[in-house]
Amino acid sequence: MSASDVELDQPGQGRLAHAGPDHPPVTRAKVGVVLANLGTPDATDYWSMRRYLNEFLSDKRVVDYASWKWQPLLQGIILTKRPFSSGKAYRSIWNEEKDESPLLTITRDQTAKFAARLERELGDKVVVDFCMRYGNPSTDSVLRRLQAQGCEKILFFPLYPQYASPTSATANDQAFRTLMKLKWQPAIRTVPAYFEHPAYLDALAASVTETYTAAESRPDILVASYHGVPKRYLMEGDPYHCQCQKTTRLLKERLGWDDSQIVTAFQSQFGPEEWVGPQTVDHVAELARQGHKHIAVISPAFASDCVETLEEINEEIRDSFLHAGGEHFTYVPCLNDRDDHIEALVQVALNELGGWI
Numbered sequence: 001m002s003a004s005d006v007e008l009d010q011p012g013q014g015r016l017a018h019a020g021p022d023h024p025p026v027t028r029a030k031v032g033v034v035l036a037n038l039g040t041p042d043a044t045d046y047w048s049m050r051r052y053l054n055e056f057l058s059d060k061r062v063v064d065y066a067s068w069k070w071q072p073l074l075q076g077i078i079l080t081k082r083p084f085s086s087g088k089a090y091r092s093i094w095n096e097e098k099d100e101s102p103l104l105t106i107t108r109d110q111t112a113k114f115a116a117r118l119e120r121e122l123g124d125k126v127v128v129d130f131c132m133r134y135g136n137p138s139t140d141s142v143l144r145r146l147q148a149q150g151c152e153k154i155l156f157f158p159l160y161p162q163y164a165s166p167t168s169a170t171a172n173d174q175a176f177r178t179l180m181k182l183k184w185q186p187a188i189r190t191v192p193a194y195f196e197h198p199a200y201l202d203a204l205a206a207s208v209t210e211t212y213t214a215a216e217s218r219p220d221i222l223v224a225s226y227h228g229v230p231k232r233y234l235m236e237g238d239p240y241h242c243q244c245q246k247t248t249r250l251l252k253e254r255l256g257w258d259d260s261q262i263v264t265a266f267q268s269q270f271g272p273e274e275w276v277g278p279q280t281v282d283h284v285a286e287l288a289r290q291g292h293k294h295i296a297v298i299s300p301a302f303a304s305d306c307v308e309t310l311e312e313i314n315e316e317i318r319d320s321f322l323h324a325g326g327e328h329f330t331y332v333p334c335l336n337d338r339d340d341h342i343e344a345l346v347q348v349a350l351n352e353l354g355g356w357i
């Protein structure tokens with residue numbers, strides 16, 4: 001080892017495992033893998049909800065209006081009223097035992113299983129963690145922690161099967177904001193949309209088959225309900241809507257079904273603009289009026305159950321169907337920490353780690 005090698009190696013972060021007697025011990029450089037989910041309020045009271053919604057809805061990737069137009073509306077009427085209604089929705093699904101939102105509990109469980117599986121594959125060269133785009137644990141704190149653990153390379157994995165600028169892109173933006181502040185940047189790779197990955201589609205199809213087998217009768221039709229986006233985002237080049245449509249088609253093919261057995265819809269419209277449709281809440285009522293007595297609903301865009309699925313789908317959208325004359329409503333849970341889902345995420349990560357380990 002030459003003198004210049006010693007100068008280059010950083011104690012506690014270095015690249016050489018055998019530094020020699022004239023050098024402090026150094027750890028071998030590691031690769032970090034971060035699962036990045038959307039985020040969630042810390043609690044359901046007015047101020048926690050307001051803080052969370054303010055961070056979320058001030059994100060220009062989510063609401064892209066000029067600040068001078070949007071901020072007075074947001075800080076005025078929206079953040080006065082919405083924390084109450086959103087807080088009520090979160091309270092109805094809150095994980096009381098852990099005093100946190102289901103999205104946080106599930107993301108932590110997914111990460112633990114993912115880490116164990118990836119470490120089985122790659123040993124202790126990888127360090128796995130998770131972060132949120134809004135709220136905690138913040139993207140900045142997690143990336144800094146990984147760097148302090150010796151990660152010189154980081155695979156940043158937004159947990160969205162379909163790419164959307166208000167989800168995948170803003171998660172990546174936030175990671176790059178941290179890098180902008182670091183003197184020694186880790187190398188970073190971002191994971192692309194994985195809705196076409198065979199292991200993801202297999203897990204999705206298996207979850208449908210299992211739910212159908214357990215249901216008291218066979219649903220007439222499966223509604224694939226995706227979180228919506230304004231139609232303008234599609235017209236301006238965001239591929240999310242197309243990737244959702246394609247997910248439904250690939251799932252249908254996996255299940256060996258025809259077009260009469262599955263339909264695509266979009267939920268959670270927000271604000272006055274036209275959003276992509278049809279709206280799930282209206283569409284399920286229409287299905288009931290057409291005479292469908294039993295429907296099932298799945299949400300392939302959500303890697304983890306959250307307020308949008310547990311409250312909006314399994315409460316509001318269920319009520320809409322039953323009030324319009326439907327009789328049975330079956331909810332297909334998100335893939336969460338199912339073994340086949342974790343395996344799919346590991347396969348996607350291994351592919352993107354190529355050449356790094």
Ligand SMILES: C=CC1=C(C)c2cc3[nH]c(cc4nc(cc5[nH]c(cc1n2)c(C)c5CCC(=O)O)C(CCC(=O)O)=C4C)c(C)c3C=C
Pocket residue numbers: 038039040041056061062063082086101103160164166167227228229230240268270301302305306307308
């Ligand atoms: C899965 C993809 C998602 C897209 C696309 C998306 C776009 C989008 N969302 C809003 C506004 C809200 N979304 C909210 C919650 C929420 N959104 C997603 C995912 C997508 N959003 C998830 C996973 C969640 C749940 C978070 C949780 O903690 O459980 C909310 C907050 C809840 C509420 O008050 O109803 C808002 C607001 C917009 C405007 C948008 C596209 C532009």
Ligand SMILES: [Fe+2]
Pocket residue numbers: 227268
């Ligand atoms: Fe959303």
Ligand SMILES: [Fe+2]
Pocket residue numbers: 267268269308312
């Ligand atoms: Fe919603």
